[in-house]
Amino acid sequence: MKQAVRVIVNGRLYEEEVEPRLLLPYFLRENVGLTGTHVGCVIGECGACTILLDGKLVKSCLLFAAQADGKSILTVEGLGQNGSLHPVQEAFIEHYGLQCGYCTPGMVLAAYYLLSKNPDPSEAEIRLGLAGNLCMCTGYVQIVEAVKAAANRMRQA
């Protein structure tokens, strides 16, 4: 038996019939066709699948697609506007806040969410804000620098 899902992703409405057991990140990747939401563990440990669901930062692998019915989702693809990148994305580029890029969409969204709640975070607050997102490449130093730089840029904007 399939289940109807109506969900807004990055401002656009999608209506799909899905298997009840379909997890949300696979819905985003396969049904919606946005592959920036990555899967690294499927049990909510790594944060690669991080999205914003009705404005809250969530690990999408812990949700079924059906649970997103009637909700609004922001994925990394929805961050920039009119073809330009968001200041958080720009800061990650400039400060080498990534290496392989697999954790990056989730990390960028976690940073974006953090700065929306706390525009001037300390290093400790940044580290706490990103603690749910694992990166195996960078040792986090340049990620933290990128978030600090993004905060500066956004406060000045």
Add this chain to the structure above:
Amino acid sequence: MAETKYVGKTIRGKEAPRHVSGRGNFVDDIVLRGMLHAVILRSPHAHARIAKVDAEAALNHPGVLSVVTPADVQSMTRPFKPGRYAAGLTKPIFEYATAVDKVRYVGEPVAAVAARDRGSAEDALELISVDYEPLPAVVDTRDAMSPTSPPLFEELGANLAWRGFLTYGNIEAAFAEADQIVRERLKIHRYSSTPLEPFACIASFDASTQKLTVWVNAQVPEVIYDALREALGLEDVRVIIPDIGGSFGQKIHLIRKYVVITSLLALKSRRPVKWIEDRSEHMMAAGHACAQEFDVEAAVKRDGTVLGLRFKEIDDVGGSVSTLTIHFTNKLNNLTNTYKVQNISMEGYSVVTNKCPVVPNRGIGKPGMCFIWERIMDRIAEALSLSPIEVRQVNLVPPDQFPYTTPNGNVYDSGDYPALLQQALKSIGYEKFREEQRREREKGRLLGIGVVVGVEPGGRNAARDLAIFPEMKETPGSGGVNGATIKLEKNGTVALFLGSPNSGQSHETTSAQVAADILGISTEKISTSTPFDSDLAPWGVAAANSGNNFHLYDIGAVHGAATRLKEKILKLAAHVLDAAPAELTIENGTVHAPGSPLKKVTFAELGKIAYGNQALMPKGFEAGLQTTFYYTFPHADTNLVPGSDRKVRAQFTFSAAAHAVIVEVDRHTGKVHVLRYLIVSDNGVVINPRVVEGQAYGSAAHGISVALGEGFIYNSDGQLLTITLTDYGKSSTLETPRIEIEHHPVPSPFTALGQKAAGEGAAIPSPAAIASAVEDALRPLGVKVRELPLTPEAVWRLIKNAQGGNSKFEIRNSK
């Protein structure tokens, strides 16, 4: 190189924009028409005989198009060739992509299903019935070496699968001459670097042409290419490697099994098949770094000079013989670390156990070798009542001796080890810290400092293994080869084709920087082609995103190809401008001739001529502006292939670093807090500082996390207890310290730009640095740190035992 507008600078990364916007191209992002989804049935037993596999019901399940069983694997494929990782095997052992007669570790692949969707494949997997006859699990290496231990491989008769011995210099004389012998037993546990993207593969077979194409996130195309040809007997194999979500050695070896399994499913179903590993599969079966145990003896003079070092190593290699000796043989790469010791001997024991097979991982045996040296240095200091810094200083290779040949034949290209150490002491404030430590100890705080040194070798030489296995029947080859192709397009932009895949080391960025300086063009005009495609890439044996090959082979090839292209551009431009090539200059994509500002021609104009206007080409000019260069290390002659003295260049460039770390141990919980972590690094001429720093931050963070707790734990039945990242203990932003880096580059005299390796390096000394600092913190209690990991529990036990009390809880784990 005369001009360095780009080399040495941090430019805007070329890979980053696609990744921050979610447009990376990973294997799982690729969809082919009609593609099936595969899942794998794995052994729940550590050790069992497979009596029967019945997959009939699975095959009949709706949506299922193909099933692979051990019988299929045996009838449709040939076993893998043992390869140089298994050169020590005395009897042939046939290993296939799946288990065939026995399972030897939990998670070993047994069967596979491909269906129209992953859910159906998973449903069908449950319908495969396997009759196992469980056997006793062999978990502990000491037990495994006992003659009564049930053998994993009956053909070998015993679980001690290999034993070898190698000595350089006169070790007996060194020990006879010593004022003192310092001994220690050390242990390193099983860990991995757990890339965030697990293994992933798509296989597509075209029956009409008999061509097999695979998309896979493997680091070393050669491993996949050879495995598919050998196992499946196909001639025409194409390996495409898109973005890789981290690799660290993990994606070199065992991934070949899964590419073969996925390909078999594709061959049987005549459909493209995708297989994506899940996290728990990765933890169980994708490979671990080897647990190593060392008995170390150092022969020392009263002033701390090490005359000789002798060690015996027991390697827990897990349930496969395919990587039997890698952690031992790789110790030849940094056998003498930064030290001038002349006499050294090593004895290795490789023991098979019912655990995940071991694989390369950030330095393979090198962190172990550095751990041996740096732990024994601290022990020597204690034994002789010297400072640990002094003991290191007295043994460092002096800067005036470079290029320096080690007793086992490595040629260290350049370095200034005393300066690295000195700068680390100064920047961490060593003397001041010692005062603070004294004051704080009086208040009961346990503060400690560790300062260690290590080398980071780069490049490859497969002939190394002949030093340990001179009887190898099949030559492993020697040195390394990799290529690059560069093309000036007819619109004046430049396309660069690398011979190796990229898994996060900014290869597209740094190679563009090198080419831009040579060609006199902006990096923005250069695009590096991805993905790696074995049909198109100019690749050789060193097309390996591993072993710190990139800086040597890829950069060497890019440098060579760009230099050739420049010559060709100048030849054409000279003809067009009626000038001599030698008097031309290139600026920002335009070639200028002397005499008049009007005597100039742009790259775009030259491109149009080279691809379309024969009348304007010089006589005999090969049309087009594309060049390929295959690089081999030009200074490889000395000790390239070992002779009877067994001396061999294991790698070709030698970066080095001093690591200084300050920790505080909570005496009540055993938790170690890293208060400062500082690296002074010599990576030769740095092409892009932020890239090099990023590599060091990441590999140091991993080494620190390994030292402080991440790792695999098996119980006595051979069941893996750490199948999630949380159980495994991976450090997050909260546990990882803010690592600091200072550069102290000493250019290599042997490489095109003076560059040396920068990659896995900081994972080599960091476990030793942490061990040294924790021991220093616990010195008032008389604690000795002999093994990793230093989890809160382990440190708490060390403290309790030192205090004479019995630790209250007894948890028995076999690591």
